[in-house]
Amino acid sequence: MIFDRHSGVDLVDAVAASCAVPGAWPPVTIAGRRYMDGGVASSVNVGVAGDCAVAVVLVPSGADTPSPFGPGPAAEIAAFPGSAFAVFADDESLTAFGPNPLDPRCRAASAMAGREQGRREAATLARFLGV
Structure with a gap:
């Protein structure tokens, strides 16, 4: 929905x-x-972009993180019918999340780790988007 x-x-x-x-x-x-x-149900919900030709997917887990509810984000992204650029949480981000990503004490460290990862991914994303 x-x-x-x-x-x-x-x-x-x-x-x-x-x-x-x-x-x-x-x-x-x-x-x-x-x-x-x-x-x-899904950490990425890429299916809602099914009518799009291109999707940028920010995945709040590692590339090999299993899902108890389905095949996991990597399989869901691979099934996307268009072109997808996926950014999986890197080791620094996963460490910042800690064992409980709902823990409010993780917010600042998670935000900073995500911001740094975003800076590292920006040029590759720009090339993917052709900008």
């Missing part, structure tokens, strides 16, 4: 649903249905 300006769902409800994670925050009921963060 994608909540956007055409879905009729208030932004506050969509954000609340996106914050719902089993064991951490309860599902959110919208119009009689219960919703939770899309990351529960």
Whole structure:
């Protein structure tokens, strides 16, 4: 389910649903249905870009991280019908996440590690996009 300006769902409800994670925050009921963060089913959800020719995918896990819910992000990205540029979390980012990426104490270190990785990936991404 994608909540956007055409879905009729208030932004506050969509954000609340996106914050719902089993064991951490309860599902959110919208119009009689219960919703939770899309990351529960997939950390990348590249399928929502199925009508796009190109996708840039930021993966909040390592390239070899298994998924208990499916084939994992690498397989999902490989199945994308267009061209995909994937950036998997590097070792520094994985270390910054720690064992519990929902731990608020990891925010600053995770943000800095992601920013540094983004700087290292920027030129390669620009070439991929042709800019």
